[in-house]
Amino acid sequence: MAHISELEASLRPPAMEMPPYPPKVITLASGEEMVVRQVERDEVPTLLEAIYPLLWVERDFYDIVGARLFGELLAYKRYRVKDEYVLAGMIDGVLAGMVNGRLVDGKTGMSYHTLTIRRGLRVGSHLFAAKMEYHIEHCGQEEVLIVAESPIGFRRWMIEYPLEKRFEVQHELGGVPSWVLPSATYYNAKPRLVAGTRPVPAELLKSAETIMLPAEETVVRQVAGEKEGKE
Amino acid sequence: MNPVYIAGAGMTKFGRSEWSLIRLASEASRSALHHANLGEIPVDGVVVANMGAARVNKQTALGSALVDQLALYPAAAEAVENGPASGASAFKVGCQAIASGMADVVLVTGVERMRVVNGLEGTDFVASLSHPEAEYIYGVTLPALAGMFARLFMDRYGVERKHLAMVAIKNHLNATKNPYAHIQQAVTMEGILTLPEAAVNNPPIAEPLHMFDCCPVSDGAASVVLVSEDVASRLGGPKVRVAGIGQATDTHAVHDREDPTDLKAVRLASEKAFAMAGLAPSDIDVAELHDAFTILEIAESEAAGFFPRGEGHKALERGETALDGPLPINPSGGLKAKGHPVGATGVAHLVELTWQLRGEAEARQVKDAKTAYACNFGGFGNNVVASVLQREAK
Amino acid sequence: MSDKVYGAKCTSCGTVSYPMRAVCPNCRNETFERVAIEGEGKVLTFTDVYALAIDYETRYLRLAIVELDSGQRATGQLLADDPKLGMRIKTTIGVVREQGESEIHGLQFVPA
Numbered sequence: 001m002a003h004i005s006e007l008e009a010s011l012r013p014p015a016m017e018m019p020p021y022p023p024k025v026i027t028l029a030s031g032e033e034m035v036v037r038q039v040e041r042d043e044v045p046t047l048l049e050a051i052y053p054l055l056w057v058e059r060d061f062y063d064i065v066g067a068r069l070f071g072e073l074l075a076y077k078r079y080r081v082k083d084e085y086v087l088a089g090m091i092d093g094v095l096a097g098m099v100n101g102r103l104v105d106g107k108t109g110m111s112y113h114t115l116t117i118r119r120g121l122r123v124g125s126h127l128f129a130a131k132m133e134y135h136i137e138h139c140g141q142e143e144v145l146i147v148a149e150s151p152i153g154f155r156r157w158m159i160e161y162p163l164e165k166r167f168e169v170q171h172e173l174g175g176v177p178s179w180v181l182p183s184a185t186y187y188n189a190k191p192r193l194v195a196g197t198r199p200v201p202a203e204l205l206k207s208a209e210t211i212m213l214p215a216e217e218t219v220v221r222q223v224a225g226e227k228e229g230k231e
Numbered sequence: 232m233n234p235v236y237i238a239g240a241g242m243t244k245f246g247r248s249e250w251s252l253i254r255l256a257s258e259a260s261r262s263a264l265h266h267a268n269l270g271e272i273p274v275d276g277v278v279v280a281n282m283g284a285a286r287v288n289k290q291t292a293l294g295s296a297l298v299d300q301l302a303l304y305p306a307a308a309e310a311v312e313n314g315p316a317s318g319a320s321a322f323k324v325g326c327q328a329i330a331s332g333m334a335d336v337v338l339v340t341g342v343e344r345m346r347v348v349n350g351l352e353g354t355d356f357v358a359s360l361s362h363p364e365a366e367y368i369y370g371v372t373l374p375a376l377a378g379m380f381a382r383l384f385m386d387r388y389g390v391e392r393k394h395l396a397m398v399a400i401k402n403h404l405n406a407t408k409n410p411y412a413h414i415q416q417a418v419t420m421e422g423i424l425t426l427p428e429a430a431v432n433n434p435p436i437a438e439p440l441h442m443f444d445c446c447p448v449s450d451g452a453a454s455v456v457l458v459s460e461d462v463a464s465r466l467g468g469p470k471v472r473v474a475g476i477g478q479a480t481d482t483h484a485v486h487d488r489e490d491p492t493d494l495k496a497v498r499l500a501s502e503k504a505f506a507m508a509g510l511a512p513s514d515i516d517v518a519e520l521h522d523a524f525t526i527l528e529i530a531e532s533e534a535a536g537f538f539p540r541g542e543g544h545k546a547l548e549r550g551e552t553a554l555d556g557p558l559p560i561n562p563s564g565g566l567k568a569k570g571h572p573v574g575a576t577g578v579a580h581l582v583e584l585t586w587q588l589r590g591e592a593e594a595r596q597v598k599d600a601k602t603a604y605a606c607n608f609g610g611f612g613n614n615v616v617a618s619v620l621q622r623e624a625k
Numbered sequence: 626m627s628d629k630v631y632g633a634k635c636t637s638c639g640t641v642s643y644p645m646r647a648v649c650p651n652c653r654n655e656t657f658e659r660v661a662i663e664g665e666g667k668v669l670t671f672t673d674v675y676a677l678a679i680d681y682e683t684r685y686l687r688l689a690i691v692e693l694d695s696g697q698r699a700t701g702q703l704l705a706d707d708p709k710l711g712m713r714i715k716t717t718i719g720v721v722r723e724q725g726e727s728e729i730h731g732l733q734f735v736p737a
Binding site: 350351352354355358362364365366368369370371372374375378379380381382383386434435436437438439440445483484485486487491 | 643644669670671672673674675676677678679680681685686688689690691698699700701702710721722729731732
């Protein structure tokens, strides 16, 4: 690693030991296989390129989720956020969605965002579950604090896991009242909500080595609805 | 009764649209009108099919609105509401105008723009067709009624979840050949049923029905131009005749049905349509059924008379209803994959069948299709309109 | 009036309409007397609904169509842990929906 100045070092948060996320593969409804793996700092620019067109899509809160995620990914890359992780799902090497969060301490996780690019195949549900799996099973945490920008999207998780209210805690995302997923609830929900097999076969993992971007037009169309119909 | 012909058919892509309700209707209408190529022949009437505009789009008097958009005034115009069977009901009304001799050219357009409201609001709006005191207040939704129907039907006739999955797989595959379909994404048995990940890929909606057993919520519009025999002759071109239409109703509350697994209204409506056409189910070359839920495709295929009771899922399993089978069902992709803008669906059936009978269905063309059948299922099976179309030799 | 659910019994032929009607489907008579929909019976069919309306925050709702021993059918919420087709139930009245501030009462079915 390049030598960093004392000042730079002081602007970086101290880092906790974070176990790597072991990649897994999930077969989607279409029969396609999605590889879920952790994202390295040098891959962040690719993710930023994918998010950029969504920054002005108001529908389904993509603009604020995109904007916040953009900042969080940059902060991860530039060492300005403590203990953040990023996971991505790829189908045939093409980015299908991403999730992120950070570890507050050994006991508590803070879930940040979930962004789905390839819609209609429950990619968001799979990736959100992978996030919870990381916090609770791999990092050994006791609970994860969760909020969301979109009420409709959030309602599904709130009811499905189910999540509990922890409203006295202000979530880092704007200080809004937190919900929480305790580890016991996670394990109860696991058979229903968490899928995937390990290890990922070598060939498949290799195909997911480099994150490829879907065409911008595809991203916007998938996410924001038909391009036809814009006046 | 004078003969009625379909001279033009058009539709918008189904899915999520930024277009307004009336813009959707007018795009489908213009497409059908261009297809009909009326030239100087005037349009006498416009009938619009729609279920939810007053509630979700806060707009009423759609017939008048569309007439203005298309500059067809002073043509007669009105809207028809019959829940999910609005489309075929509007079609029936248009046919009656021509059959009675009151009109020579009628434009029938079905339209729905539901995605302006969220899924909860949309579910609630559709649930409003259930009985307010005996069903709705209990949290009954259309999927709930379908789930209860499915459980009993499956138990009685030995239909399994894999058969429901076969309907979804077939219709999704057909839709990949339909540029107008909402969902153009093939699905597999492993992905939606047999693998452990199917639990997440295909979560329960109203058991035993899961996500891939239920059609999506779609925006869209579909339109047909109905003409008299005289106009059909003047236009030249292939003649698709409306050979028969039948409609039947049943009790409002599903629990009140004589036999809750019997789609009696489908049977009665179909019998009437076939009787008017002088045809039998065995004469049909291609059919568009109302698979708002996969179980309904199986049940309707029996009630319409294509297969004996309890045999529909076996015919499906043998591939008889696939695009290359002896009786292709839902070549368009069905409601399941083509989509279900509620008011448009009944008309979209007829658009697909018109294209099929004219040899214009491209990658999904059913070879030599001459006679076609459609079933538009209103309420939860308590108001059904069945139609039979026939291509006339030149 | 939240203690019972009522159907309409034809004063001429005794046929019960539930939900109520204005005209008897059996004899076309147009006068009725109120009759409670209650008693024991069996589950005809049921479902666990996950796609719920906005008034509900449970993960799923268990609904059923039952056939009472009187022959009368009804729709309601099934409060049974291990539902089976044909299982014996009896009717009860409970809160079936909350719309804003108001609680709506209706039929619930419990194991008999």
